[in-house]
Amino acid sequence: MTGGLLLMKSLVEKDLKVRYKRSFLGFLWFLLKPLFSMVVYTIVFTKIIRFGGAIEHFSLFLLTGLLPWNFFAASLSASAKTLLDNQKLIRSIYFPRVALPISSVIANAVHMLMAMVVLEGLLIAFGHIPGISIITLPIAIVLLAAMTSGFAMMISVGNVYYRDVSQFLEVILLAWFYASPVIYPLGAGLIPARMEAVIKFNPVAGAMEIFHSTMYYGTWPELWAWISLVAWTAVILVAGLLIFKRMEPSVVKEL
Amino acid sequence: MRKGLIQFSDVCLDYRLYRDRSVSIMETLMNVFGRGTSRDWFRALDHASFQISPGESVALVGSNGAGKSTTLKLLAGIYSPTSGKVRTSGRIASLLDLGVGFHPELTGAENVFLNGALLGFDQKRMVELIPGIAEFSMLERFMDTPVKYYSSGMFMRLGFALATSVNPDILLVDEVLAVGDAVFQAKCYDRIFGFRESGKTIVFVSHDPEAVRRLCTRAIWLDSGRVRMDGPVDDVLGTYLDANAGRLQNTAASATPREWGNREVFFSRVTLTDGNGVPARTFRQGDTLKVNTLIETREGREVKNIILGFSLHRPDGETVLASNNLENGESLLTISGKGEASISITPEIIEPGNFLLSISLTGNDTDYHWQDHFYPVSLLGTRQIPPLRMSSLTIAGGLIEWA
Known part of the structure; x- marks a missing residue:
């Protein structure tokens, strides 16, 4: 195994071990959190606002979107702290520091994957048998993780210079959540057409669409979703790597 | 390049100094639109050049802020020079700060694996090294205890044992060495002298003239980021201590109880x-x-x-x-x-x-x-x-x- 991969693996293992060292329910929290929010959203959108009623098993639809979204949001929040939390380490030995934001994304991805296995079981139990299109899902997961890593690199560097970044991020994520097709479907006439066109430019819209269609509907995702996901991933990942590489020497002195 | 060689050519390193450190975007904006800038540069190393051959033990001496620690960090690859070139060959063990990579919740052994990975060693290699590390640090019974329950002495012992277990070609030693009880300190020095005997390159930073004389044959005197003198340890140390005698009223002789x-x-x-x-x-x-x-x-x-x-x-x-x-x-x-x-x-x-x-x-x-x-x-x-x-x-x- 090459050095970089080994380092990444060790950091991910550490992340997972440390996070649940004193926690009774352990990784289940990663499943419980979306389950709780699912219950809240289900009540809000079927009993109060009555818009989810149009979708069968709305709770399962929600969960299909909430898992990847929670992965995305949790990874970005974690990445804001990753360099600061490890500043002593960074200042004492040399290692490829880009491994820090990436490994925190991967650790979150591991949680998402475990939770998705449980979700898939639920979906099948309620008659949402996946189609052949499910084979494209791993590709979408890898792309989403790569894009998330790109964002994570930028945020980790930015937060070293300005602590406002992590605060700002919380606000942005809240707006971003509602601007992404996580809790509502696109193309079902629930959203004004002009709005939908704008939402499709959202970097995570493609991934959400693919999760919903492959896992919940069992259909092939629409082409725009793939184009959007691939293009955004390429742009964000490259930008993240460039910014990280460019800023790394001064970040180390800044910490 | 031969293993253990160090080349430091015309190296400059600038730090940004903050008169009022801007920590929020708002403050930066106010500085941008306000009068002047609150930023300044501090040149920690100013066109410093030297070369260290494999097997040499070299001390860096100088007062605070002379650039000694900065030089070690450049050699360790932690900083990159603002200009100039730093070249090293072979594996580097840095004893700049012991046990920093340790996570309090992980056990001694888990931390050794994690740190091994940071140094580029895989699990298999670390499994081979663990008995030696445990023995040297006298922590055989505590390897499965989370390090947060370690005393500070145990913590440093594990850090030292780990950092030196990797058979380095270049050893960077900061004052941290002076850790733990007398018995362990002696063990640390033994190991470092062992490295010297086996022809490893050692770069040592210390304020203790006696320790410098014992370990090193050559000294480089850094003054405000420049190499002021480079030569046999007794010559450099003598000149350095003389030059500072006025400033340091209590020199080594009067530091006795x-x-x-x-x-x-x-x-x-x-x-x-x-x-x-x-x-x-x-x-x-x-x-x-x-x-x-x-x-x-x-x-x-x-x-x-x-x-x-x-x-x-x-x-x-x-x-x-x-x-x-x-x-x-x-x-x-x-x-x-x-x-x-x-x-x-x-x-x-x-x-x-x-x-x-x-x-x-x-x-x-x-x-x-x-x-x-x-x-x-x-x-x-x-x-x-x-x-x-x-x-x-x-x-x-x-x-x-x-x-």
């Missing part, structure tokens, strides 16, 4: 403990160093307005920290016969290493009792510039009736 004063009031018992009253000589960031004294007066007389003071010195005698109850705004002591008094210091450890603690009892123009450079203590922590500040100090005194 000395007791003096008229003893009208005197320390009859002194113990060093941590904040919980447990005897200690090694302190970490956040620990409280408590000096507990029993003070007596000659023939049980009552003496008023006694000033109880302390100072902390580097091994070369330079004072880094000093204060007393008068300066600290606390009431002066009155002792009649016998009394107890304590000094609690919580130093902000910016320069880890070995220090000598002096304590004194003085009055108005009278020296009652001085114990200069009497108590060696080790402070562990992360090295920063500038060194040592005080984060809190209380000097409290009580009165015990003369029986």
Whole structure:
């Protein structure tokens, strides 16, 4: 195994071990959190606002979107702290520091994957048998993780210079959540057409669409979703790597 | 390039200095639109060049801020030079700060694996190294204990054993070496001397001229980021110490323990403990160093307005920290016969290493009792510039009736 991969693996293992060292329910929290929010959203959108009623098993639809979204949001929040939390380490030995934001994304991805296995079981139990299109899902997961890593690199560097970044991020994520097709479907006439066109430019819209269609509907995702996901991933990942590489020497002195 | 070679050619390194460090976007905007900039550059290394051949043991000497630590960090690859070139060949073990990569919740063994990965070793290789690490650090029974339950000495022992277990070609040693108890310190020095014997390159930073003379054959004197002198250790150290003799009134010779004063009031018992009253000589960031004294007066007389003071010195005698109850705004002591008094210091450890603690009892123009450079203590922590500040100090005194 090459050095970089080994380092990444060790950091991910550490992340997972440390996070649940004193926690009774352990990784289940990663499943419980979306389950709780699912219950809240289900009540809000079927009993109060009555818009989810149009979708069968709305709770399962929600969960299909909430898992990847929670992965995305949790990874970005974690990445804001990753360099600061490890500043002593960074200042004492040399290692490829880009491994820090990436490994925190991967650790979150591991949680998402475990939770998705449980979700898939639920979906099948309620008659949402996946189609052949499910084979494209791993590709979408890898792309989403790569894009998330790109964002994570930028945020980790930015937060070293300005602590406002992590605060700002919380606000942005809240707006971003509602601007992404996580809790509502696109193309079902629930959203004004002009709005939908704008939402499709959202970097995570493609991934959400693919999760919903492959896992919940069992259909092939629409082409725009793939184009959007691939293009955004390429742009964000490259930008993240460039910014990280460019800023790394001064970040180390800044910490 | 031969393993163990170091080339430092025309290296500059600039730090950004903040007069008022902008930590929020708002402040930056205000600075941008305000008058002038609050930023400045500090040149830590200024066109420094030298070459170290494989197998050489070289000391970096110089006063604080001369660029010694910066040079080590450049060699370790932690910093990249602003201009110029740093080239090293072979595996580097840096003893700049021991055990920093350790996560408190993970066990000793888990931390060894994680750190091994940071150094580029896979699990299989680390499994082979673990018995040796456990044995050297004398922690065989504690490898499966989370390191948060380790004492500071155990922590540093594991850090040292791990950092030196990887068979480096180049060893970078900062003052941290001075860790743990005397037995372990001797073990550390043995291992470092062993490296020297087996032809490894060693770069050593220390304020202790004796340690430098013992370990190194060559010294490089850094002054304001420039190489001021480079040559055999005795020549460089001699010139350096002479040049600083004026500034450092207490040079190595006078940093030896000395007791003096008229003893009208005197320390009859002194113990060093941590904040919980447990005897200690090694302190970490956040620990409280408590000096507990029993003070007596000659023939049980009552003496008023006694000033109880302390100072902390580097091994070369330079004072880094000093204060007393008068300066600290606390009431002066009155002792009649016998009394107890304590000094609690919580130093902000910016320069880890070995220090000598002096304590004194003085009055108005009278020296009652001085114990200069009497108590060696080790402070562990992360090295920063500038060194040592005080984060809190209380000097409290009580009165015990003369029986």
